[in-house]
Amino acid sequence: MSSLIDYIWAFVIGGAICVVGQLLISFTRLTPARVLVLFVTLGVVLAGLGLYEPLVELAGAGATIPLTGFGYSLGKGAIEGAMEQGLLGAITGGVKQTAAGISAAVVLGYLIALIFKPKTKQ
DSSP states (O other), X not given: OHHHHHHHHHXXXXXXXXXXXXXXXXXXXOOHHHHHHHHHHHHHHHHHHTOHHHHHHHHXXXXXXXXXXXXXXXXXXXXXXXXXXXXXXXXXXXXXXXHHHHHHHHHHHHHHHHHSOOOOOO
């Protein structure tokens, strides 16, 4: 029963984050790219303030999969790096924390580009 509740929380929180993004795109003049940057920045700020961690504890993947979760990982890595190595750790910590996800995106994007034939929009 506990795992079912975990799935529900992940769905609700992840869905709420996506709804906020869609509302920003639909009812403001913000472009989708600006909303994405806003979400990453918001994740970093909330991680720095310690406010995103409780959301991750509650929602799990529902909070870590959206772009706010990527910002959270960057911020968390920078904070941990700064604690261990000072200024250099603050600069490199976020990249180290997110390296696996970034690498997977690059490799899988390359493989998809090899498999499928891109077409230009007309």
